[in-house]
Amino acid sequence: MHYGYLNGTIAPTDQLTLGITDLGLLRGYGLFDYFLTYNGKPFQWDWYWERFQNSASRMHMRLPIGKDETYAVVMDLVQRSGDPDVALRFVLTGGYSSDSISVESPNLLILTESIHPVPPVQYEQGIKVILDDYVREMAEVKSTNYQRVILMAEAIRAAGAQDLLYHRDGEISELSRSNFFLVKGTRLITPDRHILHGITRRTVMELAQGDFTVEERPVLLSDLETADEAFTTSSTKKVLPITQVGELSIGNGQVGSASRFLLERFDDLVQRW
Amino acid sequence: MHYGYLNGTIAPTDQLTLGITDLGLLRGYGLFDYFLTYNGKPFQWDWYWERFQNSASRMHMRLPIGKDETYAVVMDLVQRSGDPDVALRFVLTGGYSSDSISVESPNLLILTESIHPVPPVQYEQGIKVILDDYVREMAEVKSTNYQRVILMAEAIRAAGAQDLLYHRDGEISELSRSNFFLVKGTRLITPDRHILHGITRRTVMELAQGDFTVEERPVLLSDLETADEAFTTSSTKKVLPITQVGELSIGNGQVGSASRFLLERFDDLVQRW
Numbered sequence: 001m002h003y004g005y006l007n008g009t010i011a012p013t014d015q016l017t018l019g020i021t022d023l024g025l026l027r028g029y030g031l032f033d034y035f036l037t038y039n040g041k042p043f044q045w046d047w048y049w050e051r052f053q054n055s056a057s058r059m060h061m062r063l064p065i066g067k068d069e070t071y072a073v074v075m076d077l078v079q080r081s082g083d084p085d086v087a088l089r090f091v092l093t094g095g096y097s098s099d100s101i102s103v104e105s106p107n108l109l110i111l112t113e114s115i116h117p118v119p120p121v122q123y124e125q126g127i128k129v130i131l132d133d134y135v136r137e138m139a140e141v142k143s144t145n146y147q148r149v150i151l152m153a154e155a156i157r158a159a160g161a162q163d164l165l166y167h168r169d170g171e172i173s174e175l176s177r178s179n180f181f182l183v184k185g186t187r188l189i190t191p192d193r194h195i196l197h198g199i200t201r202r203t204v205m206e207l208a209q210g211d212f213t214v215e216e217r218p219v220l221l222s223d224l225e226t227a228d229e230a231f232t233t234s235s236t237k238k239v240l241p242i243t244q245v246g247e248l249s250i251g252n253g254q255v256g257s258a259s260r261f262l263l264e265r266f267d268d269l270v271q272r273w
Numbered sequence: 274m275h276y277g278y279l280n281g282t283i284a285p286t287d288q289l290t291l292g293i294t295d296l297g298l299l300r301g302y303g304l305f306d307y308f309l310t311y312n313g314k315p316f317q318w319d320w321y322w323e324r325f326q327n328s329a330s331r332m333h334m335r336l337p338i339g340k341d342e343t344y345a346v347v348m349d350l351v352q353r354s355g356d357p358d359v360a361l362r363f364v365l366t367g368g369y370s371s372d373s374i375s376v377e378s379p380n381l382l383i384l385t386e387s388i389h390p391v392p393p394v395q396y397e398q399g400i401k402v403i404l405d406d407y408v409r410e411m412a413e414v415k416s417t418n419y420q421r422v423i424l425m426a427e428a429i430r431a432a433g434a435q436d437l438l439y440h441r442d443g444e445i446s447e448l449s450r451s452n453f454f455l456v457k458g459t460r461l462i463t464p465d466r467h468i469l470h471g472i473t474r475r476t477v478m479e480l481a482q483g484d485f486t487v488e489e490r491p492v493l494l495s496d497l498e499t500a501d502e503a504f505t506t507s508s509t510k511k512v513l514p515i516t517q518v519g520e521l522s523i524g525n526g527q528v529g530s531a532s533r534f535l536l537e538r539f540d541d542l543v544q545r546w
Contacts, residue, residue, distance in 0.1 A: 004293065017290035018298065020277065020382055025291065026364065027419040028301035059424065089373075091299065094423060099389060100362075103423060109293055116372060137410070137420070145418060146300040147410070150367060150376060151332065 003080045004111040005073045007064070010080075013111055022107060024093030026100055030144040031055045033090040035199065036115060036235050038273040040084035042074055043235070047199045052090055055141045061092055061106045070110070077112045087113040087236070091144070118237055122162070123263065126243030126255045129232075130156060131221075132164040135173055139194045149176035163232070165245055168194070172219045178234035180242075182219060182227040183212075183258040189223065192216040200233040200266075207265040212258070224248060229256035239263040276353045277384040278346045280337070283353075286384055295380060296367025302376070303366035303417040304328045308472065309388060309508050311546040313357035315347055316508070320472045325363055328414045334365055334379045343383070350385045360386040360509070364417070391510055395435070396536065399516030399528045400505075403429060404494075405437040408446055412467045422449035436505070438518055441467070445492045451507035453515075455492060455500040456485075456531040462496065465489040473506040473539075480538040485531070497521060502529035511543075512536040 004013045024030030033052045036043050049067050056063050065073070074088055091109040098104070134148055149156075152164055165180065166173045173194040174180050179201040182189045188208050190201065205214050224230070228251040230242040241259040243250055277286045297303030306325045309316050322340050329336050338346075347361055364382040371377070407421055422429075425437055436448045446467035447453050452474040455462040461481050463474065478487050497503070501524040503515040514532040516523055 006293070013294075014292070016293045018293055019287070020279070020289045020291055020364070020384070021286075022298065023423065024301075025295065025297045025303065025366065026305070026362075026417060027423060028297075028303070028417045029420055029423045030298065030301070032299070059420075060427065089299075091293070093298065100386075101419070101423065102426070111293070113373075143420060144299060144301045145420060146374070147302055147332075147416060147418060150296065150300060150302045150374065153375070154333065 001081070002086075002112045002114070003077050004109060005077060006109050007107055010073075010076065016109070018093075018107060018109075019096055021096045021098070021100065022093050023095060023097050023101075023103060024091070024107070024144060026097070027094065028145055029059070029094035029103070031059055031061075031092050031142055032144055033142055034087060034235060036087050037078055037085055038270045040078060041273055042071075042088065043270060043273055044199050044203060045071065047202065051142065051197070051199065052092075055143070056092055058138065058141045059143065061094065061103065063092065064106060064108050073110055077110065081112045083114075085115060087115050089113055115236060118240055122240060124255065126241035127162040128160060128244035129163045129165040129175060129242055130159045130161045131246050132166055133168060134164070134166045135168045135194050136166065136196075139173065139196055142196055146176070167221055170221050172221060172223070175232050178232040178237050178240075180219070181231050181233065182223055183229035183231075183256060184227055186212050187215055188212040188258075189215045189217065189219055191219045193218065198233055200235055200238065203269070204233050204239060204262055204266065207262060207269065211261070224250065227251060229259050231259045231262070238266050274354070275359075275385045275387070276350050277382060278350060279382050280380055283346075283349065289382070291366075291380060291382075292369055294369045294371070294373065296370050296374075296376060297364070297380070297417060298366075299370070299373050300367065301418060302332070303364060304332055304334070304415055305365070305417055306363040306415055307360060307508060309360050310351055310358055311543045313351060314546055315344075315361065316543060316546055317472045317476060318344065320475065324415065324470070324472065325365075328416070329365055331411065331414045332416065334367070334376065336365065337379060337381050346383055350383060354385045356387075358388060360388050362386055388509060391513055395513060397528065399514035400435040401433060401517035402436045402438040402448060402515055403432045403434045404519050405439055406441060407437070407439045408441045408467050409439070412446065412469055415469055419449070440494055443494050445494060445496070448505050451505040451510050451513075453492070454504050454506065455496055456502035456504075456529060457500055459485050460488055461485040461531075462488045462490065462492055464492045466491065471506055473508055473511065476542070477506050477512060477535055477539065480535060480542065484534070497523065500524060502532050504532045504535070511539050
C-alpha cells in the first residue's frame, strides 16, 4: 500500500486530495520529479534533489522543506510501502490561489508508487519511436507540462510505436519523458540542448567513461542514418534500445552491443546501490 | 457563497477536492473556459459552449454531459450564488490515471466565482503591456497551460505593466489571457493566427460593423508604430485600452475615441442581455 505526504501530513495515497483552486490544476503551474529506490535507498538522491531545487528556483517557487527533512519523509514513505524498490514522485504546484493566477504558497506532494518496469521484450528487440516536430517549453525544467505526449497517444499507438522523438529545425532533442543517445563506433552522442538533464543520462555518461568517447552536442536528424545504435535513458527505462525511428531502422535494426553493455553496467550499479 | 459541480455532485467550492492522480495536476492535461452572467443569464452561452466542445475534441476528451444538462447546472450554480452577475469557470481534466499518463475518464468541474472587474483607472488611462517573445502551444485551444504568464509575473510588475503581449518572428498574437486589436483610422486590425478565438473579440467585431472595417490578418510589431489606438478584449476586461507597449506610446499615448466607442457599445449590449 502506498502513502503520500502533502504539506506536512502523511496519508494513504487514495485519500490525498487537493482543493480545486490549486494553480497546478487551474493553470498547469507545477513541477515534479521522479526517481526509484534500490535496496530501500533513493538512487542518486543528491542529484535528484539538486535538480528539483533548480526546477523550483527556475519556476520562482520556494521549497517548503529542506533536503534533510525531505529525505526523512522519503524514507518514512518507503518504509510504509513495505517494498524496498519503489518509485518516488515529487509534485510542487503553485498552490491555492485566490484570484486563479497569483502564486501564494506552493503545495508539496511526495508519493511512493509501484514501479512499472519496461516489458523484457522491449530490451530484446528494441522499441520503435516516431518523429514529432516539437520542442518542450523550458525543457530543462521538469514541469508538469506533458500535454503533447498525451495528445499524441493515439498517433503513437497507431504507428505501433512506444514514444515520440522530438525534433525541430532538423535537430533532435529528447523523447517525451527520456533522453536520447546515438552510438557510432565507440562514440556516444547525445543532444546538449532543449532537453531535460536526466539523472539516468548523467549516470550512463559516467558509466561509459573509459569505453566510449561521450559527445554532448546538437544531434541532427541526418545523424540517425549513420548511427550504429540508438537508445533512450530514464529511471524506469534504464538503457532501452531504439531500433526504429519512424520507417528508418537504426544500424542493422537489431539491439547492439553498446546498448547491451551499458544496460549491464547500469544494472550492476543499481544492484550494488 | 459560491458552489461548484464536480462529476455530478454540487458542493460549496471550498469543499471541492480532486484526487492527486488527476492528469490535470500531474501532467498539465486540462482545458477550461470562463464566462460571465449578466442579469442572471450566461453571456454568449452558445458561442462558449461551442468553443468548449471544440477544445475538448481537439484534446481528445469527451464531455461527460451535454449542452442542456450543462446549462441547467450553470443556472443552478448561479442561483445558489445569490448574485445575478457572476463568473463561471469550466475545467475539464484528463481525469484520474492509474499509470500517471493515460487518459481514462475526464473530470468535469463547473464553478461560479466572483467577478474581479478591471479598476476604472485602467479604462481612463489605458494599460501598459510588455513584449514577450513567446507563442502559446495550440493557442486556439483554451488549455490550462498558463505557465508563461505566472513565470513572468515579477517581470510584468517590475516594468509597471499589466500584462504580456506575445509575439514571435515579428508577428503579434495576443496577450496572456486576452486578444489584441489595433485601430488605424476607421480600420480595426486583429491577429488571425496563434490566438485563442475570444468570444469578446468576436462580439466586438460584430459590434464594430458599420462603423469600422475589420481586418483579421497577421499583425506585425511594426504596425504598433503607425497605430492610432490599441486595446485588448476579454470577458472581464471587455474593451480595455492599451496606451503603452514597452517604451512605445501608442498613438498620442491617450485613450482614443474608437476604444471608448466600442466599450460603450459593449456595455450597452451586456446591460440589455
